[in-house]
Amino acid sequence: STPMEDEKENPDTQTLFKESFKGKIKDKYHFSQKLASGGFGIVYLAEDRTTGKKYAIKAIQKKKVKDFNTFINEVKILQALDHPNIIKLYEIWEWNEVCFLVLEYCEGGELFHYIIEKKFLSEEVAAFIMRQLFSALQYLHDHKISHRDIKPENFMLYKKDDMTCVKMIDFGLSKDFSEANTMSTMSGSPYYIAPEVFLQKYNCKIDMWSMGVVLYIMLSGKVPFPGRDEREIISNVLKGEFHFNHQAFQSVSDDCKDLIRRCLVKDFNERISAQ
Numbered sequence: 001s002t003p004m005e006d007e008k009e010n011p012d013t014q015t016l017f018k019e020s021f022k023g024k025i026k027d028k029y030h031f032s033q034k035l036a037s038g039g040f041g042i043v044y045l046a047e048d049r050t051t052g053k054k055y056a057i058k059a060i061q062k063k064k065v066k067d068f069n070t071f072i073n074e075v076k077i078l079q080a081l082d083h084p085n086i087i088k089l090y091e092i093w094e095w096n097e098v099c100f101l102v103l104e105y106c107e108g109g110e111l112f113h114y115i116i117e118k119k120f121l122s123e124e125v126a127a128f129i130m131r132q133l134f135s136a137l138q139y140l141h142d143h144k145i146s147h148r149d150i151k152p153e154n155f156m157l158y159k160k161d162d163m164t165c166v167k168m169i170d171f172g173l174s175k176d177f178s179e180a181n182t183m184s185t186m187s188g189s190p191y192y193i194a195p196e197v198f199l200q201k202y203n204c205k206i207d208m209w210s211m212g213v214v215l216y217i218m219l220s221g222k223v224p225f226p227g228r229d230e231r232e233i234i235s236n237v238l239k240g241e242f243h244f245n246h247q248a249f250q251s252v253s254d255d256c257k258d259l260i261r262r263c264l265v266k267d268f269n270e271r272i273s274a275q
Contacts, residue, residue, distance in 0.1 A: 013096045014062070016072055020092040025100050029057065045105065055090065058101040075101065077145060085136035087156070087169045106167055108157025115152055120221035120248045123256055128163050129155075130215055136168045137211065138274035141204050150210035151192045152217060190233045191223050195240055195266055205268040212263025219256070220248040224264065240266040 015022075029046040036043040041060040047053065065071045078089040078101075093100035108114070111129070115121060121129075133155065140147055147154075149170060158165035194209035196202040216224045224242035227233035242264060244257055265271040 013094075015094055016062070016068065016099060017075065017092050017094065020094045020099070022094060025057070025093045025095060029055065029102070031057070046102075054105045054107075056103045056105040058103060060099045060101070062097050062099055081139075081143070081145075083136055083139045084165070085132045085167055086139070087167045104158075104167070106156035106158050106169075108160045108162060110153050111155035111157065111166060112152035114157060114161075115218055115221065121218045123219065123252050125163055126215060126218040127256070129166050129218065130211070132166045133168065133211065133214070134274050137207055141207070141274050146204040147207050149192075150207050150214060152214055190227075190230050190237065191225065193234075193237060194268065195238050196268055198234060198238060202268065205271050205273065208263050208271050208274065209268075211274075212260050215256075215263070216242070216260050219252055220246045222246050222248075224260075240264065 028049060030049055031044045031046045033045045034042060035045050035056060041058050041064075044057045044059065046055050046057045048055065060071075075089070075092065078087070079092075082088070087106070088104040089101055090104070091100075091102040093102070137147065137150075147168065154168065154170045156167050156169055157163070158167055192210040192213045194202060194206040197206055213224055216222070225233055225236040227236050244252070249257070259272075262272045
């Protein structure tokens with residue numbers, strides 16, 4: 001059962017989005033299974049009762065949203081985006097204490113699981129994926145948005161085992177940086193965080209660092225800045241030293257290693273952009 005079974009409409013609940021659909025979402029969608037649950041929400045697989053088309057619906061308890069502004073910001077960002085490699089948000093529904101986001105359904109699961117299953121990917125496949133991710137990232141950066149949490153868990157395969165369409169998801173940490181040139185909150189996962197984030201001064205180039213880390217992992221199944229715990233990882237990221245001594249890199253071209261090097265440049269002014 002979903003969070004809104006048999007609830008009467010409560011007129012006192014705060015409406016977050018004036019353009020959201022009000023009323024019973026189950027009249028339009030059939031919820032068939034739970035796909036995932038996270039900090040403040042559950043993701044369900046659902047079908048449109050009329051068309052049979054599948055969607056991922058994220059049910060979010062409003063009371064668990066710590067920061068309404070960030071949440072509304074994330075949803076507004078997603079609504080505004082339209083790119084083949086970025087997850088599409090179709091509708092917003094609000095019913096009392098629950099907010100529902102009707103999203104594109106990616107049946108292929110996380111890129112992360114795909115890499116683990118295969119141990120590592122060939123340069124050809126990795127290049128194919130990276131082209132899509134760079135395209136999505138360039139689109140974001142052109143719209144003055146930084147993703148800030150680029151990692152293989154935040155990319156999904158649209159169809160199972162099919163590399164031709166990879167989608168970027170989870171804009172929970174995205175920030176529109178048109179207001180300020182440097183953002184200064186610690187966000188992201190330590191394996192993927194650019195060194196300047198720890199020094200609290202950074203811009204959208206942090207996404208490029210993370211892309212370098214993702215490419216390194218795709219090709220080798222290893223992380224460039226390992227560590228036994230968070231402190232050691234962070235210390236290695238700050239040193240910024242990495243190597244290509246893993247066996248998988250023996251068959252990787254110099255051009256590809258060079259791309260990783262150009263992403264993992266400590267000075268973000270020297271780091272390449274998504275262009």
